[in-house]
Amino acid sequence: MICCVLLASGFGRRFGSNKLLYELNGKPLYLHALDMLRQLSKRRIDGQEIRVVVVSQYEEIETQACKLGAQAVHNPDAGEGIAASVRYGVQAAADAEWMAFFTADQPYLREETVFRFLEAAIHSGTSMASVISAGKPGNPTLFHRSRQQELLQLAGDVGGRSIMKRHPEQVFWFEIPEEERWDMDVLPGANQPDTVDKPTDFR
16 A cells, blocks of 8 residues: 655744645645545556544644545644654555645645656665755655654654765655746745745655
């Protein structure tokens, strides 16, 4: 099984409010990613089922995730930083062969792009993978279950990319269009250009 973990616990401090609930094109920001993953879950890769898990500290997001057929996991330790979301996601995906991590602020990431990324990464012979665009790494990322213990040992505001840096030979890079890698870090129109194109890590 491939478990797609949507990390939706962020506080949106740079954004200025809870950006996950910010409405974009008629629906909350997080729902763009969740709807994409729901469509992806209808497909298979080498016969493997794709399951969706949503990790969040927000009741509204958890409730909606359950209504839409995803597994919701509450994150009571969101204040710790990125690592808490990762740990809860890994625990929920304990029986999966592969764990893919997604952030909830990439509204233009396409299902077909993600499918091709997962398929290529799983066939690459490596244990980790990441998308990249114009030389900038981004999300989603993918980890084989052999990396579970390393992910569970993360602490603080440190995500899975730190493991990739320790084992660069085990990382498969997959090029995607730059507009799909883009994440919404600040409120549209805000005068903070230095953060808009900041490469993302786990949320």
